[in-house]
Amino acid sequence: MPRTAQTALVTGASAGLGTHFARLFAQDGHDLVLVARRQGKLDQVATELRQVYGIRTTVLAADLTDPKATLHLHEEVVRTGIEVEFLVNDAGFGTAGAFAELDLARELDLIELNVKALTHLTGLFLPAMLARRSGRILNVGSLAGFLPGPFMATYYASKAYVLNFTEALSYELRGTGVTATVLCPGATATEFAQVAKMQNAALFRSSADAASVARYGYRAMMKGKTIAIPGLWNKISQESLRVSPRPVLRSIAGRLNKP
Ligand SMILES: NC(=O)c1ccc[n+]([C@@H]2O[C@H](COP(=O)([O-])OP(=O)(O)OC[C@H]3O[C@@H](n4cnc5c(N)ncnc54)[C@H](OP(=O)(O)O)[C@@H]3O)[C@@H](O)[C@H]2O)c1
Structure with a gap:
């Protein structure tokens, strides 16, 4: 029987x-393109998913x-004739501390990854999806996208971009057969807190389970939802963020993020 598997490209596939x-894609029989910096970790994930689910990686x-x-x-993906049906822009990182004291080069790298690479990949893969009238894009934002974040100023601002960009894109794509979804998790147990050097911050005192958060985002993307906020507490928080005065928001986020 011919294979009918579609391909998902996932950035940040080496962790978290x-x-x-x-x-989740492998479980549904989809082939994968796995992207991140750590080749060894990607190879491990690819080998396991290939062996267990019989997909191509x-x-x-x-x-x-x-x-x-x-x-x-x-260019590599196009050269090898892979059609990307699902694009997941997940790769991202945060930094914690007062902006004036942080390494400026790393802050700029954060924007390059969280904002520019996400926009770049969306722009590169979208035309083929539109031509086929089929495709799904999942951008990983954050609850942080809904408010200003003192002591994580660049990170929160980058996620506000991801939220607004994806929401606008989703509107533009109506009726095209292509959808864009933004997943907005709260604190989640991954390597994120360690990379941001904020394991002891109040924000990470209780973290959601990464598998459940990913499953929630995956299902929302498959349904073509625009904004996906996993967890009842996060949904309530987002509702209260909408109606709270901005000085209150700044102060709450500042207290939660303070290293
Ligand atoms: N965990 C949370 O609390 C939380 C909450 C809200 C939103 N998010 C968002 O969720 C997404 C995934 O993060 P996570 O929590 O799963 O963190 P994670 O465990 O640290 O995973 C981050 C992934 O991004 C990749 N990555 C980092 N820098 C990269 C670069 N320069 N080029 C290519 N890939 C790079 C990492 O792989 P390599 O190191 O191998 O490159 C890793 O695979 C991020 O966009 C993050 O902002 C996380």
Whole structure:
């Protein structure tokens, strides 16, 4: 019987939510293109999912803070004749501390990855989806996208971009057969807190389970929902964020993020 598998490209597939997204696609019989910097970790994920689910996997190690690497990634996918039906822009990181004291180069890298690479990949893969009148894009935002975040100023601002960009894109794509979904998790147990050096921050005192968060986002993407907020507490928080005065929001976020 001919294979009818469609392909998902997942960035950030070497750890955390990205590995869980990859597993969800594999469970549904979809082939995978796995992207992140750590080739060894990607190979491990690819081998396991290939063996367990019998899917095809392609590993493309890339540092997505480099726009040339992002372009090269797209060229490689096109060269090998892979049609990306699902694009998951998951790769991202945070930094914690007062902006004036943080390493400026890393703040700019954060924007390169969380904002520019996500936009770049969306722009590169969208035309083929539109031509086929079929495709799904899942961008990983954050609850942080709904408010200003003192002591994580750049990160919160980057996720406000992801939220607004994806929401607008979703509207533009109505009737095209292509959808865009933004997943907005709260604190989730992954490598994120360690990378951001904020394991002890109040924000991470209780974290959601990464598998459940990824599953929620995956289902929302498959249904073509625009905004996906996993967890009852996060939904309530988002509702209260909408009606709270901004000085209150700044102060709450500042207290939660303070290293
Ligand atoms: N965990 C949370 O509390 C939380 C909450 C809300 C939103 N989010 C968002 O969820 C997404 C996934 O994060 P996570 O929580 O799963 O964190 P994670 O466990 O640290 O995973 C981050 C992933 O991004 C990849 N990555 C980092 N820098 C990269 C680069 N320069 N080029 C390519 N890939 C890169 C990492 O792989 P390599 O290191 O191998 O490159 C890893 O696979 C992020 O967008 C994050 O902002 C997380």
